[in-house]
Amino acid sequence: MNSFSRRKMLALGAAGVAAAAAATARAGSFGNPDEPAQGAINVDSGSLRDPGPQNPALASQFPDAQSPPATDVGEMPQFWASFNNAHRRIQSGGWAREVTQADFPIAADIAGVNMRLGAGGIRELHWHQAAEWGFMTYGQCRVTVLDPKGRAYVQDVGEGDLWFFPAGHPHSLQGLGPDGCEFLIAFDDGRASEFNTLLVTDWLAHTPPEVLAQNFGVPAKAFEAIPLHDRWIFQGKEPGSLADDQAAVRSGGMPPNPFTFSLAGATPVRSNQGGTLQIADSSTFKVSETITAALETIKPGGLRELHWHPNADEWQYWIKGEGRVTVFNAGPRVQTQDFRAGDIGVVQRNNGHFVQNTGTTDLVFVALFKSGEYAEFSLSDWLTHTPPELVAQHLNIDPTVLMRFPTDAPGVVPA
Secondary structure: OOHHHHHHHHHHHHHHHHHHHHHHHHHOEOOEOOOOOOOHHHOOHHHHOOOOOOOHHHHOOOHHHHOOOOOOEOOOOOOEEEOOOOOOEEEOOEEEEEEOOOOOOOOOOOEEEEEEEOOOEEEEEEEOOOOEEEEEEEEEEEEEEEOOOOOEEEEEEEOOEEEEEOOOOOEEEEEOOOOOEEEEEEEOOOOOOOOOOEEHHHHHHOOOHHHHHHHHOOOHHHHOOOOOOOOOEEEOOOOOOHHHHHHHOHHHOOOOOOOEEEOOOOOOOEEEOOEEEEEEOOOOOOOOOOOEEEEEEEOOOOEEEEEEOOOOOEEEEEEEOEEEEEEEEOOOEEEEEEEEOOEEEEEOOOOEEEEEEOOOOOEEEEEEEOOOOOOOEEHHHHHOOOOHHHHHHHHOOOHHHHOOOOOOOOOEEOO
16 A cells, blocks of 8 residues: 555544544533434434425424424423314304313313303303313403302403303303403313303203192293203393492302403513413412412513422413423423414423423413422522532533522523
8 A cells, every 4th residue: 555545544544533422412511411323413414304294383393392402302201282173063152162181181280272252152151070260362251150159140241351250160251342252261170171060051951840830939921931941052142230249249248369460461480581470379369279370571682580399280272372291201202392372282390391392482371280389490480599519510610600590590591
């Protein structure tokens, strides 16, 4: 072998070693930690292609599922669902669609319903085996409910307002003018269904006429025209004034705590240039003993800080904007998913997670927890309340750098 060929071979060999070393460094480096390497940045364009059957319109909605960050690793239960592709049951007066655990297995704690009532549309008198929590996203609605001591409550609610009806409490909902209402309903049982409730029309139609006559003290023929099938949602007349309806039921007295609450009007527990967090739990909305809610607003480019919840799964309903959620569990297992308005997400108890606003407008979602108390651990709050030398040894970070970490659990971090 001549000297030129020998030098060339040595150079090529050295280049190959260097390339292998570089590849190893990339695969096991900051921001690209796993071996074998994960993510599109670690493969050539040929192996990244997807030449098979696909639905481009659907795929375009999930860029982080199509091409996950290199920091994603392992498998997790699907934590995305949506009302956008849920079947709607439509009747005169309104419609509803639901996502229960039967549709979304990870959602063990909470079932969700998206309902619309036109002006005068009535969700008939009924009650549930589970507690019902409601959040208004549009328009005006009149709610009625009776407590076990015979005390009636009637109130009008608007966008950003809540209601809570404990399990077994009979109630009704009616859309008000000019354009009715739309709202989220959540039951504190993932198996509960909006289409399997205890309805007043069902009970009367399936009770012997003589029993109805004896129970209500009127002739049986007074019930001859009752519906033989449930009404569920039906078009009714718009109600009169709120004051008149309240006066009509006042004889039993007022319940000690209201069944409605303004979440949008609540003082934020966290507020900065990155966004706001507003909370309604049993300390502020006293009747809501089994569901706590957080209304979260994240400005464009903002980050809902790295955190976890120790007392319940987080069930999310996305109201405005778009973003992505990244969830961390033991293993390690990490997955990122994209969300838009109308979508539902679930982060299981004690799983670390964060939310990023990837859009150009405010991101707004409501997070629900099957608990009467809101509880959260902030990663930065934990690390800054642990002896700095101990943290420095774990993370190989200078203690003086740790001193710059947020110490006040900011909730939302600005862009």
